[in-house]
Amino acid sequence: MSRALAQLLARVLAVLALCAVLALLSDVFLTRGNIVNVLRQTSLLFFLASGLTLVVLTAGLDLSVGANISLAACVAGTAMKATGEPLLGAALGLGIGAAVGLCNGLMVALLRIPSFIATYGMLWVLQGAAYAYMAGQPVYGFPRAFRLIGVGTVGGIPVPILLMAAVLALGSVFTARTIWGQQIYAIGANATAARLSGVPVKRRLILVYLLSGATTGLAALIFLARLNSAEADIGGELTLPAIAAVLIGGASLFGGVGSLFGTFIGALLLTLVLNGMNLLEVDARWQPFVTGAIILAAVWIDMRTGRMFAARAEKGG
Amino acid sequence: MRRTLLFAVLGMLAAAGTARADGETVAVFTKNQTNPFFAAERVGAERAAAAMGAHVIQYVPTKPDSIPEQLSEIDDVVVKKPSAVVFVPVDYKAMVPGVQRLNAAGIPVVNITDRSAGGDFVAFVGASxxxxxxxxxxxxxxxxxxxxxxxxxxxxxxxxxxxxxxxxxxxxxxxxxxxxxxxxxxxxxxxxxxxxxxxxxxxxxxxxxxxxxxxxxxxxxxxxxxxxxxxxxxxxxxxxxxxxxxxxxxxxxxxxxxYNGFLQGCIGTMIALRAARHESVPKSVALPVVVVDKSNYQPYAVPVEKRACPKWEDVPQH
Missing domain, CATH: 3.40.50.2300 (Response regulator)
Structure with a gap:
């Protein structure tokens, strides 16, 4: 058993432990309805965090994802409202998301602006553009065909969950099984060594930020379809939870470590906390405190068991 | 072509400058650019000011509900000395020192929407x-x-x-x-x-x-x-x-x-301008509660941009 696998197993165990506690305390937690509910809520955070995971793998950070959602959702939403064309809206949302990602990538790879600063600047540019564009008014009521990607089901499973499974599967194959994926890990582990061994570092960095922008655009579309409304600060509060999901999932800010499945687990954990508090009707005053306490406890369990598994794995050979 | 455009812009700026120097200005402070409630309030203020021959300068923090930003906007206003201020504190306690600075500068201030915990106000306009x-x-x-x-x-x-x-x-x-x-x-x-x-x-x-x-x-x-x-x-x-x-x-x-942001913006600005003109104003205006349902929604389906402020005689006075 490799060290990475051991830690991933520990992470799954931490989530299972939380689930066990919730199942004991609430008799509706383990119902099919609630499980579907939790996964659907997880998907929003996961889309946002999936591209971000690749950025973190290269030892970078993308602070613009929340603001990117705001602008992409607002432009796509108003376009659909004006024309009634779901495809135009989808193209605009994905296009803006990816274009912003490309700009971030160019700033980081070519202009060598540190990613934190480049994407922090981008955050303000995007948020400002969204405020100016919307002028304080929300846009709502989108075509039914478009809303299906948020509220529709296929074979009884909500579309966002299916999309999440697809992104998770394709993304995992991409990062773990392709040369490009391996090069992304190599850049994060040691950029100089990667460059010397022939990895086209600049092009891969641009790709990574582009993908982060594209998944953010996808997240914006699912958001729009789910909420049936967009306003200028729709994504503002999502950046920090998305970064938290990536890091709780085991990625390192120093790069080279992490996986999409880990990020999924991180997003699931954050969603379970809210679900659990609602089901158990934790007093509103205590919810922020409980949120923090559960996250810290889960990460602690994860680290303890991860170390234990890893030590056993090394002893075993 | 480019030069003509430049002169046109300069001319417009000069016109705006003189207009501002001649007429009264009301500085309107709201909490953020995201909540439609405050957008309605700003439209109400613009409407009331235009009807009374005055200009509005809007002050809105770029980061929603930012205390430091609103404080620095107040510093800006203390220097510019508008005729009056219509004020929604981003935080009802934290903005009190800011209100005191406006008081020290001798600018009449009308508090609307969220009641400030301190400072001197010409009037309060709000709903409970x-x-x-x-x-x-x-x-x-x-x-x-x-x-x-x-x-x-x-x-x-x-x-x-x-x-x-x-x-x-x-x-x-x-x-x-x-x-x-x-x-x-x-x-x-x-x-x-x-x-x-x-x-x-x-x-x-x-x-x-x-x-x-x-x-x-x-x-x-x-x-x-x-x-x-x-x-x-x-x-x-x-x-x-x-x-x-x-x-x-x-x-x-x-x-x-x-909660009627439009009316609060209207009435707050009307009182502010009246105070600047040394006309009589009520100390507080409590807007009556209206519950909108299927029987009475029609007037609310009109966009705020198309609504008119009430006449001064129709403002509920207490």
Whole structure:
């Protein structure tokens, strides 16, 4: 058993432990309805965090994802409202998301602006553009065909969950099984060594930020379809939870470590906390405190068991 | 061509400059650029000022509800010395020193919407969160026939508006012994959270009859959660936003308490200008509570840009 696998197993165990506690305390937690509910809520955070995971793998950070959602959702939403064309809206949302990602990538790879600063600047540019564009008014009521990607089901499973499974599967194959994926890990582990061994570092960095922008655009579309409304600060509060999901999932800010499945687990954990508090009707005053306490406890369990598994794995050979 | 354009722009700037120097200006402070309530308030202020031959300069923090930004905007205004100030504090306690700076500069200040904890004001214009919440909740109790299970979606814990609205909801529920409050959870005034919290609560309480949301954004989120999961319940919200009015019109939502930002912007600015002109003004204006439902939504379906401010004689005076 490799060290990475051991830690991933520990992470799954931490989530299972939380689930066990919730199942004991609430008799509706383990119902099919609630499980579907939790996964659907997880998907929003996961889309946002999936591209971000690749950025973190290269030892970078993308602070613009929340603001990117705001602008992409607002432009796509108003376009659909004006024309009634779901495809135009989808193209605009994905296009803006990816274009912003490309700009971030160019700033980081070519202009060598540190990613934190480049994407922090981008955050303000995007948020400002969204405020100016919307002028304080929300846009709502989108075509039914478009809303299906948020509220529709296929074979009884909500579309966002299916999309999440697809992104998770394709993304995992991409990062773990392709040369490009391996090069992304190599850049994060040691950029100089990667460059010397022939990895086209600049092009891969641009790709990574582009993908982060594209998944953010996808997240914006699912958001729009789910909420049936967009306003200028729709994504503002999502950046920090998305970064938290990536890091709780085991990625390192120093790069080279992490996986999409880990990020999924991180997003699931954050969603379970809210679900659990609602089901158990934790007093509103205590919810922020409980949120923090559960996250810290889960990460602690994860680290303890991860170390234990890893030590056993090394002893075993 | 380019030079003509440049001169045209310079000419316009000069015209704007002289107009501003001649006429009175009102500096209007609101909390953020995201909440349509404050957008309506700004439109109301512009309307009232235009009708009285004055100009409005809007001050809105770029980061929503930012205390340091509003404080630095106040410094800016103290230097520019407008005729009067219409003021919504981003935080009712933290902005008191800022208000004192305006007082020291001798600029008349009218406080609207959120009552400041300190400082000197010409007048206060606002609506009572407690009364709005209680009256709107009573509309729901009536629709439920005084019995059933209800859920409250609270605003941001610690915010004054959220506390008062929660109290209003709970008092209306307490008047109806047949109504049980099965859960009261925070959705932080956010649509997404309102929806997700409602989805979670529906797992435990699929038989809920009514939802009391502390604002319309959460109410609409709750409506979506109900519709997506095939449940139905009567939903009320607060603010009478366009979207809520549409939902009321379509029969999806029961009612929304009107906080009337447009009127607050109008009346606040009218009082500010009257004070600057040394005319008589009321010390406080409490707007009457209106619960908007299917019977009276029509006037609210008119966009704020097309509404007119009331005449001074029609302003409720206390």
């Amino acid at each position: 969160d407690y009364e709005i919440a209680k009256m709107t909740a009573r509309r729901l109790m009536h629709a439920l026939g005084g019995k059933g299970k209800v859920i409250i979606l609270e605003g941001v814990r610690g915010a004054l508006t959220a506390q008062d609205r929660l109290r209003g909801f709970k008092d209306a529920i307490a008047e109806n012994p047949g109504v049980t409050l099965v859960a009261s959870q925070p959705g932080n005034y956010q649509r997404l959270q309102g929806m997700q919290v409602m989805e979670n609560l529906l797992q435990a309480h699929p038989d809920v009859d009514g939802v009391l949301a502390a604002n319309d954004a959460m109410a609409i989120g709750a409506l979506d959660a109900l519709a997506d999961s095939g449940h139905s319940a009567q939903v009320i919200g607060i603010n009478a936003t366009r979207e809520a009015i549409d939902a009321i019109k379509a029969g999806k939502m029961l009612a929304s308490g009107d």
